[in-house]
Amino acid sequence: MTTIDKTRNVPEPRGAAEGDVPLLEVRDLHVEFHTRDGVAKAVNGVNYTVSSGETLAVLGESGSGKSVTAQAIMGILDMPPGRIPKGQILYRGEDMLTMSNDARRKVRGRKIAMIFQDALSALNPVLSVGYQLGEMFRVHQGLSKKDAKAKAIELMDRVKIPAAKERVGDYPHQFSGGMRQRIMIAMALALEPDLIIADEPTTALDVTVQAQVMDLLAELQREYNMGLILITHDLGVVADVADKIAVMYAGRIVETAPVHELYKRPAHPYTKGLLESIPRLDQKGQDLYAIKGLPPNLTRIPSGCAFNPRCPQAQDICRTDVPLLHPVTERDGGELPGRGSACHFWKETIHG
């Protein structure tokens, strides 16, 4: 199922040309959770931008802070225990963290929508899917119950749920996993938002269904020219649909790159490790590489580079100095647009 080697024309990021203000910009975002065992620093200074029609894939292990960042953007973080001590989240240039609750609520669902991983628990079990879809129109557009239901059927048709008219009154548990995820997508799509955040949208699904759902998502994104943040730990999913990738580790972005660049030449040992740990047919019979060790405890992130205890290339400097996200260049200094690596030894990693 790995399709990494597939070469395809990477669509140029479209948003860049549109104007100076990107659709969404996250600036130096910090999120921490106050727990019994101390303060867990889940996000430690994340920066990224997404433009209309662009797909940003955020890649990382559990606890890397990728989902927490998304929840912070959506404003659905549990606060407390969560806290945002620092940072900005700019939607079309306006900081959502300083908006009034009501203004923020009006952005949620209407302008920025989210697709969750487990559709079974993310949909309300005691309300029919038609009701839950129609609710978007009733709340945000003041439609009548009847009109909202018609819209719900239309939406279900659009995400290719067969017999939408008959099934609109059914409950989430009566649908298959793939169909449920389509309903989630339909719900996010309802008001044709500018940006969709998909948090591991296919992780809970069968492999064959995963592809269908991803294709549908990509198709709809093109159709509406939406921005898409795709959060995943699955490198295979990313390769097919993303324009650019941000790799996260311990609450920081450790590498950014256009999607195929990253696969060809990773500039961070962590990314490299991830790519090498994918089973490949041409390496049959060899031992599979695995990154040694465990992700760090977020209440006690190692000093210096958070990855240093697991890194095969770690030197003394890695244990003392936090590496910043350096721009990555060719060996001769030629520019590599959109590339960055938070490694003291990025040159050795990419060119060595």
Place this chain on the structure above:
Amino acid sequence: MGRYAARRLLQMIPIFIGTTLLIFLMVHILPGDPVRAIYGDKAPDPAQIAQIKREYGFDKPVLEQYFHYMLNLLKGDFGSNLAGRPVADLMAEAFPVTLRLTLLAITIEIIIGVGLGAWAGLRAGKAADTGVLVFTLTVISIPVFVLGFIARFIFADELGWLPPNVQDSTSYSQLFLPAFVLAMLSMAYVARLTRTTFAENLRADYIRTALAKGLPRRRIIGVHLLRNSLIPVVTFVGTDVGGFIGGAVITEGIFNIQGVGNLLYRAIQTSEGSTVTGVVTVLVLVILLINLLIDLLYAVLDPRIRYA
């Protein structure tokens, strides 16, 4: 749905037979002689006792007595007490009174219990939550009869707002204080249960989804949270009806209400076996039917178990 109800109804028959047999055995096997009790301290004539025993069938084996009793029951005959009044008549007088009292109590229980619980659940960990917790713990700790006397002492004797004894059992305003006392314990449990389910469901994924949909807080709580949180509460209220009957014995005694509780209490004290058995049989039937009703209501509230 119809088939589900029918199956549940069938399952109830053995439980009904079992429970009535249990109470029948308890009344008839345990020591204590009802006939002798009529005579009090006077020494009765043994021949007379034997005569009465024959009349009431007390000389036959217990199982045979039970069989006859159930047979008569099917014809609507509950037998009569030792003073010769049909038990059915006694119950016809008492049941409407207790029905009114209990309905009023359940209404109070649900309104105040769910209200308090929701209020605390939405503020889990804050002062309001702790306040409600301490309040409910206190209410649960004070036995109903103490609560009843204190309530009567304060509201009837001291403040004079309400009559200490209920004179007119059809008046809801007179029944309010006893109903409130009767409701207190269950109300505290409902509040705690609601609080827990509210606090728990508030962290559910579908609430996060509702939030992400940009729904207003009122709608998230009123539609998404409430509906899911009421399911266990409904179950509790249903299974608690038996507790209400026990509470009614005490409340009716304190406020001198001529209901089922009072009837039963007097019957137990005078060892009136036929009245005790009759009343308990009807109560068991009522409890079983309410449980069936709750099951069906459960299926309406939670689509996941429909037609199960």
Place this chain on the structure above:
Amino acid sequence: MPDVTKAQTTDAAAVDAIAPPAVDAPGKESTQKSEKPRSLWGDAWYDLRHRPMFWISSVLLVLLLVIAAFPGMFTSVDPRDGDLVHHYLGKPELGHFFQPDWFGYDQQGRSIYSRVIHGTRASILVGVCVTAAVTLLGGLLGMLAGYFGGWIDSVISRIVDIFFGLPFLLGTMVVLNAFTERKVYVVILALAFLGWTSIARVMRSSVITAKQADYVTAARALGAGTTRILFRHVMPNAVAPTIVVATIALGGYISAEATLSFLGLGLSDPTISWGIDISEGSKVIRDNPHTLLFPAGMLSLTVFAFIMLGDAVRDALDPKLR
């Protein structure tokens, strides 16, 4: 499908894992000593130690147990000694700590303080013994039903249903009415006879849950015998909810004993019981509320302590509420 890591947990789970208890304030100190994951009981104990409710109820309970065991330590006055001439319904002297007239006197001129102290034993004894009996009987039957299922479950569950159909208080009233002299053990037996069903239900459902857990399947796959699985794997994990229900029920049994005594169907006169005293006091409550308030207050405090303890333990054991 290439997975980035071996760790199968999702991000959502990771967020859950670091989310602190919602109930109490975020702990300031952290456990630096070890990285070891805490066990259920270790975790619960940590949680308990930080709950004021746990400490309040524990201190209360220890005090009550001492009173029940050694009432002579607290008062030297005979609770049955009445002096109608001097003390008929004497008012309480709230400043006279631990003196016979601290809580006043009842209609027979007996010291209410002494009666309250000496009444503790009966209540605690009834509560503890009924709970022990009910936990043993109900726990055993519930475990058998839950673990073996099949016809054993059907039979036990139907018996539970039948007993459950009978309102608890009514049933005990009928049973107790058959006895003319009701000593403590009679009341205990009557309450236990009708009280075991709720424990059996809790035990049954938690055993069913524990039985289906993956580690039990794993133990079975490794060839562990029935007894070993039952006592090593199922029991420790099923016992927690039972303990919680039993602790809370204990308070309920004490309350039920007092209620029955109040109805004249519980403990009878030579035994000193709060329920009897409350019943006596209720007759003169209008002018002498102290005759009711002190025994009632003591009773409520005891029930309160047990329920609060059960509550604290439940919250500590239930990670969902964290």
